[in-house]
Amino acid sequence: MPWRWILAYVAATFFAFPQPIGDDFVLDLGLVLAPVAPALLLVALRGVAPGRALRVGFVAGWLAHAALLHWAYVATVSYGHAPVIAGVLAPFGMALYPALFIAGFAGVAGLLAQRGLANPFLLAAAWVTFEWLRSWVLTGFGWGTLGYAWHAGTSFTAALAGVYGLSFLVVWLGALISRPVSKWLPRAALLLVGAHAALALTYDSVLEGQHIPLSDGKRIRVAALQGNIDQDAKWTPEAFEDTLQAYEDLTRRAAADGAQLIAWPETAVPAPLAIPELHDRIADLAREVKTPLVVGAIGVDFDAQGRPIAHYDSAFVFSHEGVLLDRYDKTHLVPFGEYLPLRPLLGSFIRAIATGSIANDVSAGEGVRAIDVPLANGESIRVGIPICYELIFPDLVRRFAADRAEILVGITNDAWYGRTGSPHQFLAMTALRSAETALPGVRAANTGVSALIGADGRAFARTRIFERDLLVGDVELPAEPPLTPYAAYGDRFAHACAVATVLASCFALLRGRKQS
Secondary structure: OOHHHHHHHHHHHHHHHOOEEOEEEOOHHHHHHHHHHHHHHHHHHHOHHHHHHHHHHHHHHHHHHHHHHOOOHHHHHHHHOOOOHHHHHHHHHHHHHHHHHHHHHHHHHHHHHOOOOOOHHHHHHHHHHHHHHHHHHHOOOOOHHHHHHOOOOOHHHHHHHHHHHHHHHHHHHHHHOOOOOOOHHHHHHHHHHHHHHHHHHHHHHHHHHOOOOOOOOOOEEEEEEOOOOOHHHHHOOOHHHHHHHHHHHHHHHHHHHHOOOOOOOOOOOOOOOOOHHHHHHHHHHHHHHHOOEEEEEEEEEEEOOOOOEEEEEEOOOOOOOOOOEEEOOOOOOOOOOEOOOOOHHOOOOOOOOOOOOOOOEOOOOOOOOOOEEEEEOEEEEEOOEEEEEHHHHHHHHHHHHHOOEEEEEEEEEEEEHHHOOOOHHHHHHHHHHHHHOOOEEEEEEOOOOOEEEOOOEEEEEEOOOOOOOEEEEEEEOOOOOOEEEEEEHHHHHHHHHHHHHHHHHHHHHHHHHOOO
């Protein structure tokens, strides 16, 4: 095993994503280190046969993603109350899944190199292919998708091809710097990077023009509440009243600051809103502040006899008149967190750690859809409300835009992750969803990072982590929802990369080994 290159790849991957240094500083080196990571992996694979390349890629991907997923220790031990050994093993267990896809890329890269076909474009296409597969195989898990490391200032590429377009550019550059360079490659690299920068600046300037003086001047003042409720106390009866009072106080403060739409985090109300007294209390609050509320709580379905038959991780939308307008149920759940796969086989050994106050699995909602919300001024706004885990799936979130959403209101509870890099990386993913769809965003997180995000994917206001706080600010809405190429067509670019990868691999197999 080429250990020095593998370990260098692990370090570059880890620091390519936002990592906190103390309480007040986040180290974000992705623009520099993101291309370095695949370059180091490709160096580790140089001269390695496809079979061994699979093994090298698996080990490298396993260690790199175990480092990125270090927050799993906090989730399992600090809040899941599992034994320490389970917490130590958790990141390595979770990392097995992405490691399989890094191994797949490495195997294809080894095959292409052996046949003399490993040019930067095909290597970048192969990387995107396996990242895209990782986003949906066995329900998918896209944490650590390399394009997220370039979350800052990349709205043009994100709007065109989503996070996979960014991954393509990152790996293409990494492949260039990993190999002996011919005379024409530096010029081609400079030309293409320059063209991308020019297009990105042009596109960003157009969005910047929409960000302040829109053609019809439509804007909305929104609020994100951050209650900072400790995860251990959240579901206890003793903390229930204090939790509600905290969010009620924040709501009144937000309304006094002119908020026209107020977002509470995921499961901010740690109980079913089917309880009449609880429903009435939230409705009365919305009526009091004369402001629509998006409230995270538990949704329940009942049978004909009034018995609960399903529980959901839900967002309840109350009008400024206190009427419950609609309920959106989270559609993409966290395996082993909100439900247990293969429950008949595994149920006696493992339990889902995030089921909160209910004993059984959380149920999935019927599908992604946006919700019309009337405002107190007589206007209305169409809102997409991705809930927590859904925000890491670009194709899922872009369906809110396809359903004519004008704003994304992401609600989440990141208390599970403690003071790790996870909340900051999650914010980067959430911001990229706005860049992909050209829709402004609100991120309401229980313990942070909460944020207000422009249509260009830049978070222009954010909270500190683990502090009770609120954000109130204006976001500009498009005159018409600007259906970006990515929002309209989804992962077509990734599909094209997959076709190219399959064709190149088949050709390589038929071509035979390159003669030296």
